[in-house]
Amino acid sequence: MRLKDKVAIVTGAGSSIGQESAILFANEGARVIIAEINDDAGQETAERIGKNALFVRIDVSSWDDTQRMVKSAVDHFGGLDILFNNAGIDLPYATTVVDTEISDWERIININLKGVFLGVHHALPIMMAQNSGVIISTASRAGLGATKGEAAYCASKGGVVSLTRQLAIDYAQYNIRVNSICPGGIDRPTIDRSEFLEQSVGALERRNEQIIQKVPIGRLCSPQDVAQAALYLASDASAYVTGTALVVDGGGLAL
Numbered sequence: 171m172r173l174k175d176k177v178a179i180v181t182g183a184g185s186s187i188g189q190e191s192a193i194l195f196a197n198e199g200a201r202v203i204i205a206e207i208n209d210d211a212g213q214e215t216a217e218r219i220g221k222n223a224l225f226v227r228i229d230v231s232s233w234d235d236t237q238r239m240v241k242s243a244v245d246h247f248g249g250l251d252i253l254f255n256n257a258g259i260d261l262p263y264a265t266t267v268v269d270t271e272i273s274d275w276e277r278i279i280n281i282n283l284k285g286v287f288l289g290v291h292h293a294l295p296i297m298m299a300q301n302s303g304v305i306i307s308t309a310s311r312a313g314l315g316a317t318k319g320e321a322a323y324c325a326s327k328g329g330v331v332s333l334t335r336q337l338a339i340d341y342a343q344y345n346i347r348v349n350s351i352c353p354g355g356i357d358r359p360t361i362d363r364s365e366f367l368e369q370s371v372g373a374l375e376r377r378n379e380q381i382i383q384k385v386p387i388g389r390l391c392s393p394q395d396v397a398q399a400a401l402y403l404a405s406d407a408s409a410y411v412t413g414t415a416l417v418v419d420g421g422g423l424a425l
C-alpha cells in the first residue's frame with residue numbers, strides 16, 4: 171500500500187486519466203476526493219471506489235469551487251496530502267493563433283492553467299502547516315514540444331510545466347514536492363475532441379495512426395500509463411523528485 175492513510179484530491183476524476191488515477195490511488199490506500207464538473211461521471215468514479223471516495227462537483231476555473239474542494243478534503247477525510255491537478259480541456263479541432271477566438275483562448279487558459287493555480291493556491295496553506303505535501307499536475311507533451319495548430323493548448327500546458335518548476339523551488343522548504351506529468355497522445359483524445367472526431371468517419375483512427383508513427387514504442391499512451399506515473403510521484407518512491415516534468419510519451423520527444 172504505497173499511499174496508506176493519505177488523503178488525495180484528483181480533479182477531472184470522472185474520465186480517463188483522472189478516473190484511473192483516483193482508482194489506483196484508492197487501491198493503494200488513499201481516501202480520494204473526486205473533483206469533477208460532470209455529475210454522472212464523478213458519481214460513477216466515486217461509486218466504483220466506495221466509502222474511501224467523495225464526489226465534489228467543481229469547476230477548476232472557479233475560485234469558490236476550488237476552495238470548497240480543498241475544504242471538503244479536510245472536513246470529510248481530515249486533511250490533504252496529495253493534490254493531483256488533472257482536469258483539462260482541448261479545443262475540438264486545431265487552431266493557429268490567427269484563427270483562435272479570444273473566448274476559446276480564455277476557456278483553455280482558465281481551465282488548464284488558472285485551474286492549476288487555484289487548486290494549488292487553496293491547498294498550499296494546509297500543506298505548509300503540516301510541513302508535507304505532494305502536488306502533481308497533468309501537463310502534456312505539448313507543454314514541452316510544440317504541436318502544429320495547438321496554440322492555446324500548448325501555451326496552457328507550457329505554463330503548467332513552468333508554474334510547476336517555480337512552485338517546487340518556493341515550497342521545497344515546507345517539504346512539499348511539485349511535479350508535472352507530460353503524457354503523449356492518449357488512446358482517447360479529451361472529451362471535446364473525441365466528440366468532434368467521431369463525427370467524421372475514420373478521423374479518430376487517422377489521429378491515432380499519425381501519433382503512433384511518431385512514437386518509438388509504437389503504441390498510444392494509455393490512462394493507466396499516466397496513472398502509474400502519478401502514483402510514483404504521489405508516493406515516497408519519488409521522495410527526492412521535485413520540479414520535474416515527467417515525460418510519459420513512449421519516446422516521442424526523444425526523436
Ligand SMILES: NC(=O)c1ccc[n+]([C@@H]2O[C@H](COP(=O)([O-])OP(=O)(O)OC[C@H]3O[C@@H](n4cnc5c(N)ncnc54)[C@H](O)[C@@H]3O)[C@@H](O)[C@H]2O)c1
Nearest residue numbers: 182184185186187207229230257258310355356359360361
Ligand atoms: N487525451 C490526451 O491525448 C492527452 C494527452 C496529454 C495530456 N492530456 C491531459 O490529461 C488531462 C486529462 O485528460 P483526459 O485525456 O483524461 O481527458 P478527458 O476529457 O477524458 O477527461 C477530463 C476530465 O476533466 C473534466 N473536466 C473538464 N473541465 C473541467 C472543469 N472545468 N472542472 C472540473 N473538471 C473538468 C471532464 O469532465 C473529464 O471528466 C488533461 O489535462 C489533458 O489536457 C491529455
